[in-house]
Amino acid sequence: MNDTRHNSFQNPPISEADGIDSPPPDVVELLKKRGILEAKDIEFAIYYQNKQAALGHNQSLEQVLVRLGLVDRFTLDQMQLEAIHANQALANEVSFPIEEQVRARTHQIEKQLTLLQTAVDINQQVQKSTTLIELIREAVKLVVQYFEIDFAAIFLLDDTSQTLRLCHSNSLIEGAITPTNLEIKTDSLSSVGWVGKYHQVSVTDNVKSAPGAPYLLKFTRSEACLPISADDKFIGVIEVQSSKENRFNQETIEALQIISNFLGPLIFQRRSQEAAKDILGELSMLYQASQGFSHALTRELVIKYCYKTLCQLPHTIYLLCVEGHSLQPFNSPDIPHNEEHVARLQPFTQLSLSTYSEQLTSQEYLLFNENVNSPGMPHELLNAVLGLGYRSSALIPIKCNHKLAALLILCSNETSQIDQNSLQLYQSLSNMASASLDKVWSQSVIERQLNRLQILENVNQVISVxxxxxxxxxxxxxxxxxxxxxxxxxxxxxxxxxxxxxxxxxxxxxxxxxxxxxxxxxxxxxxxxxxxxxxxxxxxxxxxxxxxxxxxxxxxxxxxxxxxxxxxxxxxxxxxxxxxxxxxxxxxxxxxxxxxxxxxxxxxxxxxxLIFESTLRAERESVATEITKNLWSASDVNTLLRTALGGLGRALNADTGLVQLEINDGG
Missing domain, CATH: 3.30.450.40 (GAF domain)
Structure with a gap:
């Protein structure tokens, strides 16, 4: 931590309790007069304030009224404005000897009134935003414009509660916008990290260097960071910068605190709405996917529909199919061929499934990122995943009959890395595809069995005739x-x-x-x-x-x-x-x-x-009988020999024949 940052905390940072004065009695009177509060409400709030103070939780009466839900922040801000106007009117009626004091006090009140009015105006404008990102963009833009400062940004806490991610920033100075993928750890040396850890306001009046704070601009000389909370739960930080020293005085911090207090519930509300919308969208996609899978009648159609559905989702998707004993990139004639994807997947095609198939199918997914890698991962498979070049990746198996049928690779270079929550939708799609493949496989087994029976029947019929x-x-x-x-x-x-x-x-x-x-x-x-x-x-x-x-x-x-x-x-x-x-x-x-x-x-x-041999034997016996019969009718030797040769020639399909007689002179 540099000296400037350390010196800024010689005096305790301004907290929510210390940074805003308790409402003057006339504010309470106005609340009672308007019928917003009753005497018993105020008595209960003071009682609650004293009880919290006894426990070491010092809170202003203003905070207690809001916390107990007796009055909302917007109404309280309006009452403050009216009280300030009343004080100003009262100041105008004082006697001439204290005119100078009144003028100074009036100037201070007017300045405070202007800042408070600015805060109210900003709150009213950002409330019109319909999405979270629109809300944050509008908020930082209006803070820069209304307060005439050089830079404003909003960081939101991620799901790990250890990292603040820059959502959006704004500046009137060209080239001063900070990259949106910036992350600040809550244990870092920066003011943003400090506020993320202690949930209190931080003001640095003389910034000279900024170790651990990459979001600070080179011309920045003063900085303020305020916590953003909703229902007492810390959710982010609003950070402002100025090229002037001592730019953020007590009145400015009070106005920014009003904005911060208003933004907290609004951000939480927009987040909840968008989360609900995302859930409905996922459910709709899963329903449509289930309908599509139900109509896929072949393995190729199941894989193809799965790939098309996955391509609608935000992460980078790779799909490998099992062909024989290896993995091959998914390829379909009616889907454009991506040569870059094929090149990146080359290491996976060289893996032997006999080695890795069981490990890939025994788990729901395998996760790889900067914080965690699946234990026991083989060296070759780990190198193939790292070779894809992404900050985080996940392998999700698609199975058929308990065997690997395809491998879904989910990749992201976002700073919010892939985790178990972001994998749920992809796992659901994988399970649907696996179930559909099982159905196709079962149907094919039945069809093959029927075909075998039909073939056996056909062969039996052929054999019989x-x-x-x-x-x-x-x-x-x-x-x-x-x-x-x-x-x-x-x-x-x-x-x-x-x-x-x-x-x-x-x-x-x-x-x-x-x-x-x-x-x-x-x-x-x-x-x-x-x-x-x-x-x-x-x-x-x-x-x-x-x-x-x-x-x-x-x-x-x-x-x-x-x-x-x-x-x-x-x-x-x-x-x-x-x-x-x-x-x-x-x-x-x-x-x-x-x-x-x-x-x-x-x-x-x-x-x-046997039939052929029997037929041939019968034909030969018939020929022999016919030849024998003809021989008996021969009258001399020459006729006998001609008859025998003719019959044998016809039976054996021979053109010529020879009979050789051996005459024994000795008798």
Missing amino acids: EIDLDKLFRSIHQQVTDVMGDVNFIIALYDQESNTIEIPYAYEENQLISIPSFALGEGLTSIIIRTRQPLLLVEDTEKRAEQLGAKVHGSPAKSWLGVPLLVSGDVIGALIVQDLEKEFRFDIDDQQLLSMLAPQVAIALRNAR
């Missing part, structure tokens, strides 16, 4: 496509006798392809046939395949799923789907679907093969 293998393969492929979308589809058949794998049906890149048969080896298909177990690879498939001991030739698929075809415990092949470009294309539900189809497909393939 279709004996042509090629048509059977196409029908099974169509059923799988109806559920999984357009994916590569392969049916592999295993011949145990030759130990080879045949690919009778392969669909890749929107066309049927031919794959030659190959021996059972070390590929993924061979692993399924050996282990007789399903295999799902959706991330780093090449590395996973190597870990399983499989050799991959060519470019590996990004997602690969295969299930064995089993009949009576014997493996006869495999059903395989794959995606060459997208990881996490399949999940456990897809594996279960193929596993449910596999037994029916295996039985259908076995039955079709």
